[in-house]
Amino acid sequence: MLxxxxxxxxxxxxxxxxxxxxMGRCHLDLEIKESLDRAAVLDRLRSVLAGLRVDEYAALxxxx
Numbered sequence: 001m002l003x004x005x006x007x008x009x010x011x012x013x014x015x016x017x018x019x020x021x022x023m024g025r026c027h028l029d030l031e032i033k034e035s036l037d038r039a040a041v042l043d044r045l046r047s048v049l050a051g052l053r054v055d056e057y058a059a060l061x062x063x064x
Contacts, residue, residue, distance in 0.1 A: 002048075003016060003019070003028070005051065006045075009044055009047070009048045010030070013032060013033050014031065014033070015030070016028060017029045017030070038062070042060070042062070045060065
């Protein structure tokens with residue numbers, strides 16, 4: 001469900017490049033076009049997580 005929501009929110013602006021899980025945790029790697037405003041992307045990502053009601057469980061790690 002998360003993958004579909006991110007695909008809908010980011011479309012051609014983002015690509016899921018990795019995902020996995022284990023030991024009660026999971027991760028998802030999302031690569032976003034460099035030309036996008038980082039703050040706007042984070043707002044959009046937080047909105048997707050909130051819409052799925054998983055925002056309180058998510059930890060965001062941002063790297064260049």
